[in-house]
Amino acid sequence: MTDTARSTTRYGTRPTMKDVAARAGVGLKTVSRVVNGEPGVTPDTERRVQEAITALGFRRNDSARVLRKGRTASIGLVLEDLADPFYGPLNRAVEEVARDHGALLINGSSAEDPAREQELVLALCARRVDGLVIIPAGTDHRYLEPEIAAGVATVFVDRPAGEIDADVVLSDSFGGARDAVAHLIAHGHRRIGFIGDQPRIHTAVERLRGYRAAMDEAGLPVDESWVALGSTAPERVRSAAEAMLAGPAPVTALFSGNNRVTVTVVRVLAGRPRPVALVGFDDFELADLIDPGITVVAQDAARLGRTAASLLFRRLDGADEPPQQRVLPTRLIPRGSG
Amino acid sequence: MTDTARSTTRYGTRPTMKDVAARAGVGLKTVSRVVNGEPGVTPDTERRVQEAITALGFRRNDSARVLRKGRTASIGLVLEDLADPFYGPLNRAVEEVARDHGALLINGSSAEDPAREQELVLALCARRVDGLVIIPAGTDHRYLEPEIAAGVATVFVDRPAGEIDADVVLSDSFGGARDAVAHLIAHGHRRIGFIGDQPRIHTAVERLRGYRAAMDEAGLPVDESWVALGSTAPERVRSAAEAMLAGPAPVTALFSGNNRVTVTVVRVLAGRPRPVALVGFDDFELADLIDPGITVVAQDAARLGRTAASLLFRRLDGADEPPQQRVLPTRLIPRGSG
DNA sequence: GCCAGAATTGACAACGTTGTCCAGACGTTA
DNA sequence: TAACGTCTGGACAACGTTGTCAATTCTGGC
Numbered sequence: 001m002t003d004t005a006r007s008t009t010r011y012g013t014r015p016t017m018k019d020v021a022a023r024a025g026v027g028l029k030t031v032s033r034v035v036n037g038e039p040g041v042t043p044d045t046e047r048r049v050q051e052a053i054t055a056l057g058f059r060r061n062d063s064a065r066v067l068r069k070g071r072t073a074s075i076g077l078v079l080e081d082l083a084d085p086f087y088g089p090l091n092r093a094v095e096e097v098a099r100d101h102g103a104l105l106i107n108g109s110s111a112e113d114p115a116r117e118q119e120l121v122l123a124l125c126a127r128r129v130d131g132l133v134i135i136p137a138g139t140d141h142r143y144l145e146p147e148i149a150a151g152v153a154t155v156f157v158d159r160p161a162g163e164i165d166a167d168v169v170l171s172d173s174f175g176g177a178r179d180a181v182a183h184l185i186a187h188g189h190r191r192i193g194f195i196g197d198q199p200r201i202h203t204a205v206e207r208l209r210g211y212r213a214a215m216d217e218a219g220l221p222v223d224e225s226w227v228a229l230g231s232t233a234p235e236r237v238r239s240a241a242e243a244m245l246a247g248p249a250p251v252t253a254l255f256s257g258n259n260r261v262t263v264t265v266v267r268v269l270a271g272r273p274r275p276v277a278l279v280g281f282d283d284f285e286l287a288d289l290i291d292p293g294i295t296v297v298a299q300d301a302a303r304l305g306r307t308a309a310s311l312l313f314r315r316l317d318g319a320d321e322p323p324q325q326r327v328l329p330t331r332l333i334p335r336g337s338g
Numbered sequence: 339m340t341d342t343a344r345s346t347t348r349y350g351t352r353p354t355m356k357d358v359a360a361r362a363g364v365g366l367k368t369v370s371r372v373v374n375g376e377p378g379v380t381p382d383t384e385r386r387v388q389e390a391i392t393a394l395g396f397r398r399n400d401s402a403r404v405l406r407k408g409r410t411a412s413i414g415l416v417l418e419d420l421a422d423p424f425y426g427p428l429n430r431a432v433e434e435v436a437r438d439h440g441a442l443l444i445n446g447s448s449a450e451d452p453a454r455e456q457e458l459v460l461a462l463c464a465r466r467v468d469g470l471v472i473i474p475a476g477t478d479h480r481y482l483e484p485e486i487a488a489g490v491a492t493v494f495v496d497r498p499a500g501e502i503d504a505d506v507v508l509s510d511s512f513g514g515a516r517d518a519v520a521h522l523i524a525h526g527h528r529r530i531g532f533i534g535d536q537p538r539i540h541t542a543v544e545r546l547r548g549y550r551a552a553m554d555e556a557g558l559p560v561d562e563s564w565v566a567l568g569s570t571a572p573e574r575v576r577s578a579a580e581a582m583l584a585g586p587a588p589v590t591a592l593f594s595g596n597n598r599v600t601v602t603v604v605r606v607l608a609g610r611p612r613p614v615a616l617v618g619f620d621d622f623e624l625a626d627l628i629d630p631g632i633t634v635v636a637q638d639a640a641r642l643g644r645t646a647a648s649l650l651f652r653r654l655d656g657a658d659e660p661p662q663q664r665v666l667p668t669r670l671i672p673r674g675s676g
Numbered sequence: 677g678c679c680a681g682a683a684t685t686g687a688c689a690a691c692g693t694t695g696t697c698c699a700g701a702c703g704t705t706a
Numbered sequence: 707t708a709a710c711g712t713c714t715g716g717a718c719a720a721c722g723t724t725g726t727c728a729a730t731t732c733t734g735g736c
Contacts, residue, residue: 016722017723027685027686029724030684030685040684057487059484060464063466064405064723065724067401067692068724085623089421091421095445104465108442108443146395354692378713383714400693401693402692402721405723406693
């Protein structure tokens with residue numbers, strides 16, 4: 001009744017190749033050959049081994065295999081938040097490419113915290129992933145130097161690596177932002193606000209730069225109260241938007257720096273009588289069904305992921321080129337809100 | 339120039355504990371002790387070892403560690419589609435619980451294909467994950483029996499396991515669907531259509547059952563042309579919806595069986611002059627901003643994930659209870675479209 | 677019936693780590 | 707000074723697999 005044997009025996013020991021070999025009455029290596037589909041095994045022997053395998057429920061231990069072979073056939077993906085819909089298609093695209101190459105995907109969220117990013121990345125390296133796709137949270141990635149030197153293929157996505165030379169795949173944040181703001185200007189707006197992410201995030205800075213460039217090209221002044229970079233927490237975005245929309249000379253249009261900001265801004269604007277134009281960076285589901293449809297600058301997140309993962313596997317397949325920087329175009333989708 | 343040495347030397351060999359030991363002038367086991375923070379090392383020795391570690395860029399090889407220790411400190415999550423926004427919060431919740439337990443998360447999509455699910459699950463087992471969280475695509479999971487017997491903790495989420503006895507965490511699909519349809523009936527609807535997922539998917543069947551129960555309880559007949567189970571591909575959903583809305587006695591309300599269906603239905607209805615009531619299973623972002631706001635039956639996806647992962651780690655910590663089935667409540671959120 | 681050569685099979689070491697166990701060094705006490 | 711205990715450090719085996727290489731069996735041709 002109260003004996004603890006049951007809980008200690010919960011874990012049956014798994015059969016090994018040795019067990020299979022013993023049961024099938026063959027040598028260890030023969031089992032290995034069968035398991036790996038190597039040639040040089042008689043059909044009869046193979047059948048005996050297969051029977052033993054199913055009888056015992058044997059499953060090869062990949063940890064041991066990895067130890068022996070050096071490659072793990074797995075790659076790591078570190079992004080900011082697994083729950084952010086923007087990263088869903090990217091995540092999936094990376095997974096698909098990995099799958100095509102017979103690799104598994106290990107992933108985790110950095111929560112935009114550089115320390116956590118590093119912790120996660122190094123944990124992945126300790127697992128000896130073959131490669132890494134990283135959406136960086138931090139700005140200094142020198143901690144990766146020994147890993148890269150040891151052969152861990154590494155590709156950064158969405159934001160460049162800090163302080164090291166590595167492959168990067170980006171969206172054209174600057175160009176996209178400039179297009180967005182130019183679009184608003186073309187529709188007659190002169191006082192345009194920008195609400196973006198924290199200034200330590202590269203894309204936020206680039207989008208701000210695009211905003212300023214468009215204003216500048218149109219000869220429009222930028223009142224510094226029209227620019228708000230900071231957390232994308234709803235409360236902050238809400239108060240920033242409300243501040244820009246208050247006062248004697250409020251902005252008549254807003255450019256929001258990413259999907260999270262856009263969603264909050266849409267909510268703020270929904271409660272207002274007077275129409276305010278809006279263009280958002282990042283497309284999102286149902287943007288066309290809100291009234292008016294939300295005009296956006298769309299990035300192709302799936303393509304970002306696909307490009308990054310392909311680059312990664314090119315490296316793993318031995319490509320020996322200097323680090324590349326790929327910039328993917330964005331696309332302005334006018335829907336009415338601009 | 340054309341020598342291939344460069345590409346073959348791309349992968350520097352990684353330093354091992356032996357290398358560190360040699361450099362620090364200590365024994366192998368002492369390095370192991372330092373790396374694992376075990377007691378019994380003089381501060382001076384520890385310092386020498388640490389120096390050697392940083393100098394060489396040593397990182398413990400977890401594959402070897404796993405081989406020796408038996409546990410991998412990683413769990414697998416198999417879901418249907420990494421890009422589906424419904425699974426984002428679930429994915430993240432599982433990751434957070436894993437992180438709290440010092441485990442990494444390996445995940446992959448089954449694409450609703452039982453064969454692919456099995457392939458993925460067995461690959462994870464070969465990696466010797468400590469546990470599995472599975473959103474099942476298939477209906478027969480007997481292939482997992484040897485794994486579970488060998489101690490791989492396994493929890494099914496969102497849908498029950500097939501043909502085996504295992505932990506399951508579900509949302510109350512039946513109750514939620516019944517509430518949704520009852521809500522429509524309370525608003526005066528008599529002809530209500532249901533568009534759901536494929537009938538081999540458990541939740542689809544349960545939601546249909548809830549639909550029928552609500553109609554039945556209200557004494558309303560169900561015309562079989564009002565029920566459409568099948569793929570959630572937009573074209574099929576669109577034609578199903580249009581069929582129900584055509585003819586002499588069209589439905590006046592629709593109940594959509596999951597978020598993908600809802601989104602497509604919303605698009606169909608947006609093109610129609612006459613208002614059609616709609617309640618959707620699953621909440622989604624911005625459902626409140628569409629006009630009219632979409633009434634939904636919300637599941638708490640994050641809680642599903644948290645519950646499942648907690649159950650998993652309880653098992654890994656030795657809990658020796660019979661398999662459990664947990665059913666989480668759903669919540670009707672009226673927003674106007676109903 | 678015998679031999680060369682090919683095909684099949686198995687013994688053994690190695691991958692990098694951790695657990696076990698023992699050897700020295702050092703300090704304390706009688 | 708001897709006896710004893712404590713603390714630190716290291717030698718060695720083992721985890722389960724795969725690569726190497728040698729041993730064994732089989733085949734066909736004479």
